[in-house]
Amino acid sequence: MRDSMNTSITTLLYRSFDAALSLEEQSSLNKALVSTAELSEEHRQIRKLRTMLQELSAQTFSEHFIVELLQCLSENIIGKQEYWKSLQWAFRRVVVIGTLLMVLLSTYNVYVTQSISFDALFHFSFWETTDITQIDTFQR
Amino acid sequence: MSTQHLRENVTDKDLLHRARLGDQKAFTTLVQRYESRVAATVKGMLGNTDESEDIGQEVFIRFYHALHAFREEASLGTYLTRIAINLSLDELKRRKRKFLFFIPLSQEISKAAMTEKEISGSNDLKENLQNALQKLAPEFRAVLVLRLIDGYSTEETAKLLNLPVGTVLSRLARAQQKLRGILKPLI
Numbered sequence: 001m002r003d004s005m006n007t008s009i010t011t012l013l014y015r016s017f018d019a020a021l022s023l024e025e026q027s028s029l030n031k032a033l034v035s036t037a038e039l040s041e042e043h044r045q046i047r048k049l050r051t052m053l054q055e056l057s058a059q060t061f062s063e064h065f066i067v068e069l070l071q072c073l074s075e076n077i078i079g080k081q082e083y084w085k086s087l088q089w090a091f092r093r094v095v096v097i098g099t100l101l102m103v104l105l106s107t108y109n110v111y112v113t114q115s116i117s118f119d120a121l122f123h124f125s126f127w128e129t130t131d132i133t134q135i136d137t138f139q140r
Numbered sequence: 141m142s143t144q145h146l147r148e149n150v151t152d153k154d155l156l157h158r159a160r161l162g163d164q165k166a167f168t169t170l171v172q173r174y175e176s177r178v179a180a181t182v183k184g185m186l187g188n189t190d191e192s193e194d195i196g197q198e199v200f201i202r203f204y205h206a207l208h209a210f211r212e213e214a215s216l217g218t219y220l221t222r223i224a225i226n227l228s229l230d231e232l233k234r235r236k237r238k239f240l241f242f243i244p245l246s247q248e249i250s251k252a253a254m255t256e257k258e259i260s261g262s263n264d265l266k267e268n269l270q271n272a273l274q275k276l277a278p279e280f281r282a283v284l285v286l287r288l289i290d291g292y293s294t295e296e297t298a299k300l301l302n303l304p305v306g307t308v309l310s311r312l313a314r315a316q317q318k319l320r321g322i323l324k325p326l327i
Contacts, residue, residue, distance in 0.1 A: 054288070056180060056270070059184075074199060
């Protein structure tokens with residue numbers, strides 16, 4: 001019971017920084033802040049943390065940022081980059097799907113031949129050069 | 141007209157109009173005006189890395205290509221922040237995929253532990269804050285950056301991230317609790 005009360009006061013504490021509380025909520029938070037040293041310390045810490053984070057709002061990129069940006073735009077590099085990126089992405093998919101197919105086929109071949117060897121993996125033992133030349137179409 | 145005059149006296153609307161007509165100075169002025177805001181968002185999300193610089197460039201390149209499509213329904217700052225946050229989140233997803241495939245988990249864990257040591261060891265407040273932010277999950281980091289660093293209201297943050305206000309509030313609370321834990325020696 002006490003734990004759930006603490007949780008709801010803590011929730012109110014955090015919410016008070018980012019949203020308006022009702023009069024009732026505000027008054028119970030104020031009471032808790034006065035009576036609980038732990039909560040009051042948490043309040044101080046949150047306030048300090050938020051002030052510290054505001055330090056990060058003043059940021060800049062490197063001094064050549066704008067020059068490089070304009071150069072990039074004038075050379076229309078971005079179009080080429082997008083093209084290579086999409087090509088890379090497509091190639092990666094082909095490689096992944098190809099590898100998956102290879103694994104599946106190899107597993108199937110090993111299963112069919114009931115042996116674990118390089119030949120079995122690729123079903124080589126069943127296809128000799130003479131086999132191919134003896135196929136009907138080649139003989140005609 | 142000088143770039144300084146443009147920067148100080150001309151509204152975004154006028155600069156946009158000129159940029160659409162091909163005035164490079166006007167576009168440069170817009171970049172100068174919003175560079176800091178975009179940098180705060182991108183560096184808050186990705187840390188002070190080379191990728192931040194690249195993502196920053198991409199934000200403005202996308203803006204340049206969308207100059208004619210931008211309908212000014214939102215302010216330019218909000219529009220650029222939206223691009224910046226989305227590109228940063230994409231970059232973090234890409235990083236996660238990279239980590240997943242190429243970096244063993246144990247190495248990743250030891251890297252995280254080292255960062256915690258760095259946090260208590262470094263004297264530079266900004267660096268400590270950046271390091272601490274990088275330890276938050278992207279969804280928590282995004283609300284914190286938009287609300288507490290960029291200064292958007294809770295409702296604006298919710299809109300920018302397409303989230304309900306309640307979710308933003310709960311993520312904000314959890315993110316601050318975690319940050320308090322990480323930055324304990326400093327606060």
